[in-house]
Amino acid sequence: MSNIHFFGVRHLSPSAAYHLLEFLERHQPKCLLIEGPADATPLMPQMVQKGVKTPIAMLGYTTELPIETVLYPFADYSPEYQAICWAVKKKATLRFIDLPTQQMLKLRQEQSSDEAQQKAQDFYRYHNTLYKRVAEQAGETDYEDYWERQFEHNLTADAFAPTLAVQSGEMREMVIGKEYEEAPFDFSYNLLREAFMKREIEKACAEFKPNEIVAVVGAYHLSGLQSDLAPMTDAELQQLPQAASQLTLMPYSYLRLSSRTGYGAGNRAPYYFELMWRAIQNNQMDDLAATYLTKVAKILRTQGENASSASVIEAVRLANVLSAMKGGSHPVLEDLHDAVVTCFGAGDLAVVAEAINKVDIGTAIGALPDGVSQTPVQEDMRQALKRLKLSAYQSAVAQDLSLDLRENLKVKTKEAAFIDLNRSTFFHRLQVLGIHFATEQSVSQEKASWAEKWVLQWTPEVEIEIVEANLKGETLEIATAFVLKEQLGECQDISVVARIIRQACECQLTDIFSNALSTLQRLLVETTNFAETANAALQLSVLIQYGDLRQFNLEPLKPLLQQLFLRASLLLLDASYCDEKASKPVLEAINTMERIGDQQYDLVDLDTWHQQLIQLAWRDDVNSKLSGIAFAILLEHNLATEEECGREVSRRLSAGVPADLGASWFEGFSGRNRYALLSRTIIWQELDQYIRQLDEEQFMRSVVFLRRAFSSFEPNQKNSIAELLGDLWGTGKEATAELLQETLSEAETTQLEELNDFDFDF
Incomplete structure (x- = not known):
């Protein structure tokens, strides 16, 4: 040897x-x-x-x-x-x-x-x-x-x-x-x-x-x-x-190859070393610094930064000097970084950091021709693309594909009749596995039960993700079941279990569906979280809307949805004893419960839900924003009269109520059914009187919430409000609307930004 x-x-x-x-x-x-x-x-x-x-x-x-x-x-x-x-x-x-x-x-x-x-x-x-x-x-x-x-x-x-x-x-x-x-x-x-x-x-x-x-x-x-x-x-x-x-x-890919993403044997700058390899092969090492710095400058110019040819020349000189000071024959990467920061960033790394990373790491992604060492999942993927007639979508150009999950009665074979349903199952499995070939898009609500829209795009990264999926199973179906089974085994959140039930149905995985149902029933007995329970109910509600479209027996879900909806209803009041930060998921869950009520009005117990909303709407010892949204919902369902609306707005926006609580209530109240809100003049009269009687500190407290409430209004809605106020103030609709829609001055903007740090003594 x-x-x-x-x-x-x-x-x-x-x-x-x-x-x-x-x-x-x-x-x-x-x-x-x-x-x-x-x-x-x-x-x-x-x-x-x-x-x-x-x-x-x-x-x-x-x-x-x-x-x-x-x-x-x-x-x-x-x-x-x-x-x-x-x-x-x-x-x-x-x-x-x-x-x-x-x-x-x-x-x-x-x-x-x-x-x-x-x-x-x-x-x-x-x-x-x-x-x-x-x-x-x-x-x-x-x-x-x-x-x-x-x-x-x-x-x-x-x-x-x-x-x-x-x-x-x-x-x-x-x-x-x-x-x-x-x-x-x-x-x-x-x-x-x-x-x-x-x-x-x-x-x-x-x-x-x-x-x-x-x-x-x-x-x-x-x-x-x-x-x-x-x-x-x-x-x-x-x-x-x-x-x-x-x-x-x-x-x-160079990104994965980079030691900056955790690969221990990688190097910190894969693309930079590719530039070096080319320079060595062409006997042009003396030009490497200029090549690197020119590429950084090009990226900076596309970002709108000043990176002239003169700056590149100066940066090359500086990098060479820095290298010579340490006895080097050529600048090392750190010398080049220092030159970029000094000559392009004026000493500020943040200005040039993105450009440095792009030229250091690069965007190269490898490729392998067909027939080279296919894993079982790669082969399964290839067969699925062929069977579902999706091979033409293996393109770097994004393409839309609309699916109709209903049986196509105009074709002769069963496979052709359900091709869109099978495509949907395939795409949902890819989503669970983190294979980003297909991205689902939202569709209009009236078509949500049978229509899906996807954007398909094939990239080398997709091929990497397919290979990595092989670690979870030898076929897409087995790998998907493995992922969902792992998630289910670790799960204590009832809403996540319900999401897994939905995914198991969409992925046509009967065993996981049955196991997840059992887990959901066990957690349902113990859950005390309103938001999690409401979100779990939503997942089942969406599934039940499919009916028999996915050829899945969804009857066991109906009693579970009823139990979840009732449980969430009874948890509402306790969840509403919370601070401003904790109110956000509760507010979202209230809207979720309303959505379920609209979808499954003949299945869930709406009477109990409405009774809980009535209690929440009229109480003063819970979060005021949540009381506001509850009252708005009562108006939508005609569970509160116009007279009661006027009295409640007057009470909530009275001088005796702390400014931040009154404004917070209005924020919740104004978060639903904007057009019904705009049609009630009494609301704007009470709000106008409320603002007039506030002192400066109270006004500063209230404006934080009011600004947030009005920030989500559409421009035409804001214009309608301005016209209402013009009538109230006697200043004319057009003049008032024009005045209130003016761009803020720098001083006014500064004053508003200062409100972000306002001390509420919380």
Whole structure:
């Protein structure tokens, strides 16, 4: 093994890719061994076939609970990816040599306890301090800056690999040999991996001469592979635990590749390093700073910021000076950031942060051609698109699709008669799984029971989401059932359970529907939350409206809806003893109950609901806004007379009522049936008198609520109010409307903004 050619890399390093290709050209190996799961070797030719667009990733995942995954992303500038491209082109033997996924994933499963995770976090926190120390000794504040200046910019032949090997070996020795005795499982796990890699290297040596073999591994593993560690034996391999698993290729994105989104082996600026890779290939590293800064400036100009060519030139100069001050040959990313902030942002990072992120991370999304490593869910998705005649909608251009869930009696086959219903089921399953191919749009209320409208758009991100859904089940139906079952098992909110019942119906999942019904019945006995109960009732009400459209037996829902509606009615008063902040969900739930009453007037107990509203409307010891909306509802249902309306408005807006309570009541009262409100002159007379008798502090208190109440009025409604007031004041309709609709002055706007911080002594 001593004559094997080893090359240590850093994942996602353009410079490592550049030096590795030179190394391969020089040695022309007949066998290329690369760090990666050994069982993924058959995927290697697919990774570089025609139609593949990076970034892509290999995904290994367990097919049984608990779900565990291992991910190997590749950008175009990944040294491993470039090595695979080289070997396929040269027709060299190509293999992955790391521990197979079935063992790797099982070992990870067994170390997923909170204690093990905490130990690993503590260790890697310590590990990172060592890297920070290396950077500080080199005069850098960050290891990434140190890495880029010392390694990415080092294109000198035969300098990169030996330097990296020495540094990695010293860091490894520092950690496990001297300063940290209680290393976590990951260290023994790495030793297992290295023992397996040595085993695979020995197997290659039996087929090829050692000097015909190149092994490409992470630089961290070099010292382990070149040590006296014994290769793993057949017996030792058989003793390792295994998990049922699968491997697939999937499109990936620069956003997911970025370490800023949590990928530990990623880099902080995928697109920036793509620019660097192009510059290295074209021998244009001197132009990289100008290229980067020009792209930032272009984005800033589209945002309306000042980023002239002169500013770009000045920024390039500044970045080069900053680099020279630290002995660098080219600016590192941090130098470029400083130049952007100084020359484009006038010292303000917030002005340029978005543009920096866009050029650092980029928007690239990979793609795979048809037939490349399909997971079961991918295949199920493909078949569903074909069966439901949706293949034409696999377009980056958004397209509308309207569905009629009723049986089409004009066609000959059952499949054609219910194609829209089956499409709806398919789209709802995708929604549950977080696959954003279909987005539901609202339809007019009179068509809501049988009509649906969707916007369909196919993107590479959709393909990523499909692959990830495979972690939950082998078909869309099984995966959807898994997701809803998990949600149901963790749920204590009755409204969420009702939503799951609705989703189970829309997704045609009978078992989940039955289980959720049982859970709902159990929680119904215990619930004391008015808003949750009302929202649960709404979910069932919407379902019942479907009737037999979805070919689902909805009869069991009717007694449940009756119980939920009655329970919510009886919880209303207790829920109304609340403060301003807590009143919002209660107010929304009151409107929800009214909506249910309109939909299911022949099914639910409206008498009890109205009796509770009557109590709420006339009481003074509950939240005044809720009393206001309750009274407005009584007027809608003719449960209060015009005379009672006048007296109640007068009472609520009297001098003896605190200004904030009176205005809060009016806010609730004015929140419904605006046109009925505008037709009652007595209301505006009482409101006018109420405002006139307030002193300055009372006025300031009331105007906060009144301003909020009127903010939701339509322009034509505000104009009608102005005309009413013109009649009351004798100032004329047109003149008053024109005056009240004028744009506020800067001083008036400032005064209103100050009300946001008004102290109500709450």
